[in-house]
Amino acid sequence: MEGEEGTQNAHLILARKLFLLTHPDVQDIEKVRLREEVFDAVKSDDMAPLYETLAADKIIEMDQSILDSMRAKIGDEIRKLDEKIADAEENLGESEVREAHLAKSLFYIRIGDKDKALEQLKVTESKTVAVGQKMDLVFYTLQIGFFYMDFDLISKSIDKAKNLFEEGGDWERKNRLKVYEGLYCMSTRNFDKAASLFLDSISTFTTYDLFPYDTFVFYTVLTSIISLDRVSLKQKVVDAPEILTVIGKIPCLSEFLNSLYDCQYKSFFSAFAGLTEQIKFDRYLHPHFRYYMREVRTVVYSQFLESYKSVTIDAMAKAFGVTIEFIDLELSRFISAGKLHCKIDKVAGVLETNRPDAKNALYQSTIKQGDFLLNRIQKLSRVIDL
Incomplete structure (x- = not known):
């Protein structure tokens, strides 16, 4: 082997x-x-x-x-x-x-x-x-x-390798381990960490025993799209020279990445459809096929809605090149799952965004953590009283 x-x-x-x-x-x-x-x-x-x-x-x-x-x-x-x-x-x-x-x-x-x-x-x-x-x-x-x-x-071996590196270890083997760990994270649905590890290795890739460089770029782009914000995606992926040299060799991938960043949503959906077969028939991504498809759609819908306080369903459907019924059904699912911060006014045919601002989100988080702490203190006091 x-x-x-x-x-x-x-x-x-x-x-x-x-x-x-x-x-x-x-x-x-x-x-x-x-x-x-x-x-x-x-x-x-x-x-x-x-x-x-x-x-x-x-x-x-x-x-x-x-x-x-x-x-x-x-x-x-x-x-x-x-x-x-x-x-x-x-x-x-x-x-x-x-x-x-x-x-x-x-x-x-x-x-x-x-x-x-x-x-x-x-x-x-x-x-x-x-x-x-x-x-x-x-x-x-x-x-x-x-x-x-x-x-x-795999998990035990990665931990063992990290312990060995504390004793020493060369730069090349450390970079190889990042790719191995990135593949493990991607295979276990930790796409954020996988993207980070892949991006760290993009200019030092030597792990040809796992997969060719084209495949590595394919994984890097897919994990980055659902993990990075738009600014980071531009800096680390869209303009990355290492990615630019090979991305054109992978069917639909360049259009998939660039149409998302350029807000060309019709082209994005077209490229997305072209990539589904590659994801479905990938040994490591196949178990997460449905999850990945949902996450990508969440990213693209959120990006579209970010620009509007309110927008008609018809306008959004035209932007994505789909029917009003499709968008209505899609958004209903994502809103009910808490993935999108908006509401549908079916009578007026309008989408109204209701994104919580940063201060409000921090306030809500503090309230929840405070409630959790009070519950723990009450339970502890009952134990002490006994």
């Missing part, structure tokens, strides 16, 4: 194909091609544990002779690796012993044996002294976590 610079990790490419293979909206003819590619990848790396799992889930067909061949090859390779470890421990130095254990760890990773890979990585870590080498082992663990979407493993 080791990714060279500029090359995406082969197992993460396989993970995406497996995701698409089980996606209900992928066409059957496309799934035939994906199934062949998955089978070829599994067979070439002798991924017997994954092969058995996929066959049990009816994703690919089981061929017992192929499975037996895989197991035989795995057994032979493990014997060779164990011999190298024994030889290194008996005749060579500590660094050679570590390298022999690392080779066994990478082999278990290659064949997709998660439990044995994690166990062997711990053994390798016990033979490792340098902080940088320990960090590399954490990155291997993170790649396993993202292959299986094991968020508990």
Whole structure:
């Protein structure tokens, strides 16, 4: 699972194909091609544990002779690796012993044996002294976590990496970790933190093992749009030279970003529709598809209404290139959910904004916190009286 610079990790490419293979909206003819590619990848790396799992889930067909061949090859390779470890421990130095254990760890990773890979990585870590080498082992663990979407493993590994950096650690590995953590935050619906971490890494990106730079820019723009205010979006994203160099290669993304900033709402909705397929078929964003669509619409509706004390529903519908009925239904949902600060005058066909100012919001927050504190004090006094 080791990714060279500029090359995406082969197992993460396989993970995406497996995701698409089980996606209900992928066409059957496309799934035939994906199934062949998955089978070829599994067979070439002798991924017997994954092969058995996929066959049990009816994703690919089981061929017992192929499975037996895989197991035989795995057994032979493990014997060779164990011999190298024994030889290194008996005749060579500590660094050679570590390298022999690392080779066994990478082999278990290659064949997709998660439990044995994690166990062997711990053994390798016990033979490792340098902080940088320990960090590399954490990155291997993170790649396993993202292959299986094991968020508990990913979270613990990120915390472990941060603790290691307190002992030292180079600049490049720290930047790599930011991208890994950003992907974890995005995958767990913490878009604000994901955007911040991605933007911090935009000019120092080297994490090609996770995804290509184009994909990184795609994630950065999507998370930034629902996380940053308009001024920050302009400074950090719209005018960012690193983003400008590649954004045109990603269908609809440039129009999506620029039409939002330029208040071209018809163009925005058109580009938004073009991006939905990319989001839906993205392995990390798919679970948050509906949530993201709501958040984007909240941002764009809020931006439109920010300019008005009141505006007709008809004018807003024309601005977005949709029907009055659609806007009426959309806004009703967002208003009832507390996402938009306005009210609909159905008789007059007018939207009236009622945004609370900063002082009023602070006052309301202070009242709530004060009530909460008084309740806690009353409960505490009853306990003390008892």
